Amino acid sequence: MQLTSLAITGLISVASARSLFPRGVECDYEFPADSGDSCVNFAAGWGLSADEFIQINSGVACPNLEAGKLYCVIGRWTPDVSATAPSSQIQSTSATLRTSTVTVPLPSTTASATAAPSNSPTMPGIAPTCDRFHKIVSGGNCEAIAQKNGITVGQLKSRNTEIDTTNSPTMPGIAPTCNRFHKIVSGDNCETMAQKAGITVAHNSPLLPGTAPNCNAFYKIVSGDSCEIIAQKNSITLAQFRSWNTEINAACNNLLLDYYVCVRVPGPSVLPSVTTSAVATPTNTPSPAMPGIVGNCNRFYKVASGDGRDSIAQKAGITVANFKRWNTFINTAFTNLWLDYYVCTRAP
Numbered sequence: 001m002q003l004t005s006l007a008i009t010g011l012i013s014v015a016s017a018r019s020l021f022p023r024g025v026e027c028d029y030e031f032p033a034d035s036g037d038s039c040v041n042f043a044a045g046w047g048l049s050a051d052e053f054i055q056i057n058s059g060v061a062c063p064n065l066e067a068g069k070l071y072c073v074i075g076r077w078t079p080d081v082s083a084t085a086p087s088s089q090i091q092s093t094s095a096t097l098r099t100s101t102v103t104v105p106l107p108s109t110t111a112s113a114t115a116a117p118s119n120s121p122t123m124p125g126i127a128p129t130c131d132r133f134h135k136i137v138s139g140g141n142c143e144a145i146a147q148k149n150g151i152t153v154g155q156l157k158s159r160n161t162e163i164d165t166t167n168s169p170t171m172p173g174i175a176p177t178c179n180r181f182h183k184i185v186s187g188d189n190c191e192t193m194a195q196k197a198g199i200t201v202a203h204n205s206p207l208l209p210g211t212a213p214n215c216n217a218f219y220k221i222v223s224g225d226s227c228e229i230i231a232q233k234n235s236i237t238l239a240q241f242r243s244w245n246t247e248i249n250a251a252c253n254n255l256l257l258d259y260y261v262c263v264r265v266p267g268p269s270v271l272p273s274v275t276t277s278a279v280a281t282p283t284n285t286p287s288p289a290m291p292g293i294v295g296n297c298n299r300f301y302k303v304a305s306g307d308g309r310d311s312i313a314q315k316a317g318i319t320v321a322n323f324k325r326w327n328t329f330i331n332t333a334f335t336n337l338w339l340d341y342y343v344c345t346r347a348p
Contacts (some may be wrong), residue, residue, distance in 0.1 A: 025056055030072035032132060033065040046073040125162025202296050204260040210247025217264035227252035229333060232305060234263040238338045252335045289342040292329025299346035308333035318346035 033042055039062035043053035055077040065071065119133040134145055142163065146156045148182060157163050170181070182193055204218040219234055227248065231241045231327055242248060244262040248255065255261075285293060286300055301316055313320045323330075326344040337343070 024078050025058055025072070025075060026077075027056060027072035027075035027120070029072070029131075031069040031073045032068050032070050035067040037065045037067070039061045041064060042071065048073070052077075076270040123160055124163060125160055127159045127161075130159060206256075206259050208245060208247065208256055208261045209261045210245050211260070211262045212244040212246075212265050214265050215244060215262035216266055217262070218260040219263045221255050221257055221259050221261060223257060225255060228264070228337065228339070230261065232339060236263060237340070238336060242336075248260060250331045250336065251333045253333075286342045288338075288340070290329055290338055292327055292343075293325050293344045294328070294347050297326055297344035297347045299344070301345045302342050303337050303339055305339060307337060312337075312343065312345070318345055 031046070039053055039060065040050050040067055046053075050062070053071075054062065056072045056075040060071065073202060103307075104120060119135075122133070124135075132149075134149055137146070142153050142156055146153045149156075180197070182197055184193070204220075207218075208221070209326050215235075219230055221230070225236055231238045234241075240259075241263065244265055248261075285297065286302075288305075289300070299316075301314070309320055309323065313323045316323070323343075323345070324332075324334075326347045330343070
């Protein structure tokens with residue numbers, strides 16, 4: 001996740017900043033202290049000496065600063081003078097005391113006197129008058145950020161208008177770690193939403209030939225995959241998987257590594273009809289049953305996850321040859337067993 005910044009407080013005008021300080025101090029910019037800040041390190045962060053910092057923050061209680069309190073960091077200081085002193089005396093004092101007037105430099109020599117520090121990158125929708133920012137870290141949320149900065153969630157959202165107030169309802173299948181959402185509006189499509197969010201669209205390329213044209217969910221083939229494994233991973237039947245990927249052969253040995261296959265289509269999932277020359281399934285067969293079961297079968301077994309040719313034969317106490325003879329639709333490699341379907345395990 002790319003870290004971004006959020007607006008925390010509204011900008012304090014130069015006029016209001018000056019009103020917070022006694023005669024002799026003209027403050028142009030204030031900044032809040034963090035927990036643990038002292039006069040020395042806070043001043044040093046703005047290119048000031050401790051003496052200069054104290055001069056433009058009349059009455060500050062050094063060495064420790066109050067977390068969250070605003071302190072002047074850009075301003076000018078002149079000594080207090082008596083109201084009865086003649087103007088010539090004031091001018092003389094200002095002119096002869098070289099250290100009595102302090103112009104505090106900005107942290108950057110190229111910045112203007114009223115420029116806020118750089119906080120890049122920033123979230124979209126930040127208030128243009130913001131003068132205080134927070135850098136989002138892992139685990140951050142609106143409540144935590146507001147609490148850290150002594151503001152309400154309402155204030156945080158009013159100063160960062162692109163933060164969605166709610167993310168409900170959400171589309172199914174959203175990553176549980178998602179921390180940024182988009183509300184779909186009329187006219188949206190994948191490309192326009194990606195453009196708004198500054199991300200790219202995954203086009204599930206390359207596709208295995210024969211993929212259903214109306215497919216709306218894809219799976220990338222990895223090493224060790226088989227038709228059965230892919231179907232199990234995606235909670236679909238082998239028949240569904242094959243019907244949505246018609247170029248996969250009977251032995252399922254033409255899967256291409258790193259290619260995408262279809263694992264879902266719109267609407268209710270309906271198993272495809274299977275045409276076979278084998279003997280029709282008997283009427284007393286439990287449902288659903290694999291096609292091609294012999295008509296005189298009198299015992300059945302429901303295919304479970306992890307089952308294969310040898311394990312079913314062993315569980316049923318039969319030979320592999322008989323198992324194949326009583327289930328004529330099953331191919332020679334036994335790679336087209338359908339999960340949760342019944343097969344024949346005994347016949348006269």
